[in-house]
Amino acid sequence: xxxxxxxxxxxxxxxxxxxxxxxxxxxxxxxxxxxxxxxxxxxxxxxxxxxxxxxxxxxxxxxxxxxxxxxxxxxxxxxxxxxxxxxxxxxxxxxxxxxxxxxxxxxxxxxxxxxxxxxxxxxxxxxxxxxxxxxxxxxxxxxxxxxxxxxxxxxxxxxxxxxxxxxxxxxxxxxxxxxxxxxxxxxxxxxxxxxxxxxxxxxxxxxxxxxxxxxxxxxxxxxxxxxxxxxxxxxxxxxxxxxxxxxxxxxxxxxxxxxxxxxxxxxxxxxxxxxxxxxxxxxxxxxxxxxxxxxxxxxxxxxxxxxxxxxxxxxxxxxxxxxxxxxxxxxxxxxxxxxxxxxxxxxxxxxxxxxxxxxxxxxxxxxxxxxxxxxxxxxxxxxxxxxxxxxxxxxxxxxxxxxxxxxxxxxxxxxxxxxxxxxxxxxxxxxxxxxxxxxxxxxxxxxxxxxxxxxxxxx
Ligand SMILES: *[C@@H]1O[C@H](CO)[C@@H](O)[C@H](O)[C@H]1NC(C)=O
Ligand SMILES: *[C@@H]1O[C@H](CO)[C@@H](O)[C@H](O)[C@H]1NC(C)=O
Ligand SMILES: *[C@@H]1O[C@H](CO)[C@@H](O)[C@H](O)[C@H]1NC(C)=O
Ligand SMILES: *[C@@H]1O[C@H](CO)[C@@H](O)[C@H](O)[C@H]1NC(C)=O
Ligand SMILES: *[C@@H]1O[C@H](CO)[C@@H](O)[C@H](O)[C@H]1NC(C)=O
Ligand SMILES: *[C@@H]1O[C@H](CO)[C@@H](O)[C@H](O)[C@H]1NC(C)=O
Ligand SMILES: *[C@@H]1O[C@H](CO)[C@@H](O)[C@H](O)[C@H]1NC(C)=O
Ligand SMILES: *[C@@H]1O[C@H](CO)[C@@H](O)[C@H](O)[C@H]1NC(C)=O
Ligand SMILES: *[C@@H]1O[C@H](CO)[C@@H](O)[C@H](O)[C@H]1NC(C)=O
Ligand SMILES: *[C@@H]1O[C@H](CO)[C@@H](O)[C@H](O)[C@H]1NC(C)=O
Numbered sequence: 001x002x003x004x005x006x007x008x009x010x011x012x013x014x015x016x017x018x019x020x021x022x023x024x025x026x027x028x029x030x031x032x033x034x035x036x037x038x039x040x041x042x043x044x045x046x047x048x049x050x051x052x053x054x055x056x057x058x059x060x061x062x063x064x065x066x067x068x069x070x071x072x073x074x075x076x077x078x079x080x081x082x083x084x085x086x087x088x089x090x091x092x093x094x095x096x097x098x099x100x101x102x103x104x105x106x107x108x109x110x111x112x113x114x115x116x117x118x119x120x121x122x123x124x125x126x127x128x129x130x131x132x133x134x135x136x137x138x139x140x141x142x143x144x145x146x147x148x149x150x151x152x153x154x155x156x157x158x159x160x161x162x163x164x165x166x167x168x169x170x171x172x173x174x175x176x177x178x179x180x181x182x183x184x185x186x187x188x189x190x191x192x193x194x195x196x197x198x199x200x201x202x203x204x205x206x207x208x209x210x211x212x213x214x215x216x217x218x219x220x221x222x223x224x225x226x227x228x229x230x231x232x233x234x235x236x237x238x239x240x241x242x243x244x245x246x247x248x249x250x251x252x253x254x255x256x257x258x259x260x261x262x263x264x265x266x267x268x269x270x271x272x273x274x275x276x277x278x279x280x281x282x283x284x285x286x287x288x289x290x291x292x293x294x295x296x297x298x299x300x301x302x303x304x305x306x307x308x309x310x311x312x313x314x315x316x317x318x319x320x321x322x323x324x325x326x327x328x329x330x331x332x333x334x335x336x337x338x339x340x341x342x343x344x345x346x347x348x349x350x351x352x353x354x355x356x357x358x359x360x361x362x363x364x365x366x367x368x369x370x371x372x373x374x375x376x377x378x379x380x381x382x383x384x385x386x387x388x389x390x391x392x393x394x395x396x397x398x399x400x401x402x403x404x405x406x407x408x409x410x411x412x413x414x415x416x417x418x419x420x421x422x423x424x425x426x427x428x429x430x431x432x433x434x435x436x437x438x439x440x441x442x443x444x445x446x447x448x449x450x451x452x453x454x455x456x457x458x459x
Pocket of ligand 2: 037
């Protein structure tokens with residue numbers, strides 16, 4: 001339960017007292033009359049364009065009332081209202097469920113009286129000029145599911161009482177001037193789908209999370225420590241941005257369990273070690289690991305990537321073939337085994353050239369121009385000699401597969417080359433039927449493979 005500490009209980013008690021106080025203080029006047037007066041007192045509805053020239057405040061701009069005539073919803077999103085948020089007297093709106101004052105010019109502090117809105121489910125105060133701290137009384141809004149306080153000038157720490165908002169699904173505090181550690185209670189808000197704490201000055205560790213989060217934005221803070229292994233238990237994550245912090249240590253290898261993950265940004269940290277195999281799984285389309293201290297080889301495992309930035313690390317070795325068409329950013333690494341030449345067009349011929357260049361570590365013109373009478377050039381002899389020779393059986397098989405396909409792509413008659421679609425299918429199948437020992441294969445044998453002569457749909 002969220003209310004296990006005295007701090008939370010005090011907030012609840014405080015809210016109860018205020019509610020009673022208002023009820024007693026105003027027992028002679030009708031609630032709806034007071035609501036109307038409080039609306040007018042805020043000065044936001046002082047213009048006739050806001051009141052529609054009617055005395056029934058339920059018909060005023062942005063106001064929704066229930067059947068009893070009490071205000072349940074106020075929506076003044078982007079209404080150019082000016083002044084202090086404190087002009088709005090929260091005491092008189094106990095039935096309010098929805099309050100959107102986002103994208104206005106409200107200044108001043110968030111009044112602690114906001115804690116009295118015990119029926120509030122949705123609160124938007126984003127995009128204003130609010131200053132001061134987030135009042136701890138916000139923890140009394142126990143029905144809150146959605147809280148947007150982003151893009152203000154809020155300072156101080158996140159009150160730990162936010163941990164009492166157990167129904168919260170979206171918490172957005174980004175682009176403020178908040179400091180201190182992220183309260184541990186936030187990591188146990190089990191219903192949270194979206195967490196945006198980016199662009200503040202939070203320090204301390206990223207904690208474990210047990211929630212069903214889909215979006216996690218903690219970027220551009222000063223968070224340190226390592227990325228917790230527990231983070232990999234959040235299997236519903238789709239977008240993770242931890243970039244521009246001071247995180248160190250390794251990327252947890254369990255990160256492959258992110259089956260839904262589409263975008264992962266860990267750039268501008270101090271991460272070291274190697275890139276885990278199968279990082280992010282099959283749905284990953286954007287990966288930015290640039291500006292860290294990652295070392296080792298680039299894993300041969302990303303398949304649906306559309307954007308890849310690995311620049312400014314300590315990576316080495318070849319770039320896996322199927323990543324070449326992405327034009328990955330790789331500047332600032334150790335010298336990679338070859339220079340990348342990737343053409344804009346996804347044509348099979350340049351694919352063949354690039355594929356052979358990757359294997360050979362140089363432009364393959366000498367091999368391409370070999371006449372069919374040069375029978376004695378062996379595959380093993382044209383491979384990049386700067387790399388240690390392949391020993392693993394699967395690696396050898398893949399080299400053969402790539403070579404066979406590459407030579408098919410380089411056939412002199414364009415019509416006898418496979419289509420790019422066929423090439424990708426063959427890669428995905430990963431099947432070679434080459435029985436001969438790797439060290440004894442001649443280039444001429446690879447060239448004469450009939451299997452990729454025609455696209456299967458053309459046949
Ligand atoms: C309660 O009523 C008194 C006057 O009777 C008034 O001065 C005070 O502002 C009221 N308090 C609230 C919270 O409405
Ligand atoms: C509105 O403002 C007047 C004058 O400041 C004050 O007397 C009155 O109590 C206020 N009413 C409400 C409902 O806030
Ligand atoms: C509202 O009333 C004012 C005068 O009080 C008038 O000038 C204006 O045109 C009216 N607007 C509408 C929409 O009736
Ligand atoms: C009141 O006026 C605003 C615009 O001035 C309009 O959007 C709103 O629908 C009007 N409300 C009613 C109840 O006519
Ligand atoms: C309201 O805020 C916007 C955006 O910050 C700004 O461009 C505009 O000038 C402000 N309006 C007033 C009246 O202060
Ligand atoms: C973070 O703190 C630094 C000083 O340590 C300050 O210059 C910067 O403006 C702060 N940024 C934010 C978003 O609070
Ligand atoms: C994180 O930074 C704080 C100081 O800001 C330091 O005390 C702490 O040891 C650091 N933690 C790690 C794991 O580096
Ligand atoms: C990753 O984060 C960095 C720093 O926050 C940013 O500059 C970069 O554009 C992001 N990468 C992607 C692919 O969005
Ligand atoms: C980066 O991490 C290494 C340990 O992996 C540490 O020795 C070094 O001080 C860190 N650098 C920065 C700038 O935090
Ligand atoms: C990067 O890691 C290497 C060890 O792998 C270490 O020697 C070096 O200091 C690290 N660089 C930075 C900037 O942390």
